[in-house]
Amino acid sequence: MPSDVDTIAALHAAARATYYAGRIPVAEYAGAEVLDSVRQGWIRAIARDDGGVLCAEDEGVVTGVAAFRIIDGGMTLTQFHVEPARWNRGTGGALHSAVVAAWQRSGVRAAHLEVYEHNPRAQRFYSRRGWQQDHGTVRAPGSAHLRMRLEVPPPGE
Template sequence: MGTPVMIRQATPVDVEGIVEVHTQARTAYYIAGGISPDDLADPAQTQQRHDGWARAIHSPGRVVKCATQDGMVVGILSMGRPNSPTIDARTVGQLYQIHVIPSHWGNGIGARLHTSFVDYLTDSALPTGLLEVWQRNTRAQSFYSKLGWKPDGNRRPGPDGIDCVFLRLAATAAR
């Protein structure tokens, strides 16, 4: 499969590769969840992802990491303070996104990125992780369940009228 995968802090130079990974991964799980490829092909959405990732890399409240192999971004991780002001940022860290390019699924890259998130919780003395996942993204739900994440009963409206569900992880249980 090539040289070993390295995980490192993302830089502005990585934005194009990050957007490519994000675009390919989201396309795969949304299509698997029943959304038409035509609904995902809007160039404005790609620009929004580009702008969002560029902001995230520079944001003091976010940590963005890349998994790279042979000079190419093959996975991404974004984490930081909870998005909701009602969640105690002194006790909860949010995993915003893990994406792996579909051609590299099943090679342990997502698990390594997840370990970086657990390390972030530990290093920040945060006992709980929080994330949200689209209800139809059964692949992601299975991945997170195997790593100890549990639904917390909360949800929010998501794409195609299908909710996103919230999952929590006890950081000590993840070690």
């Protein structure tokens, strides 16, 4: 997977551009510096000991990527991106199922994520998979993200 980091970073950037466009300045989500920062973030995620990175592939080409790790004592889905041309084709659902299966094998019982408030497509995706908005969490001032929680079912459910 480290050899796929450039593909993963480009996929990440393409997915983010679909929901950030027109909402935040382009310089904050696109360009060579941002892409290099995203790439470095994925290198760190792949090397972490307290989580994991899973990729969806089609004929050897990375089409989706997810990263998760322990933050403040709880499992957090930190990144989840599918190549926009692959949306609504099952890639995201299969990748999400693989993430949940990894959590089940590790004994994780609950997980959190943050989703951009202006990304209703992602919010619907997560809601269909059991994620619920975590109303018990106070959003940081100026945050444009909603926090969601998933009760991870025991293996076999």
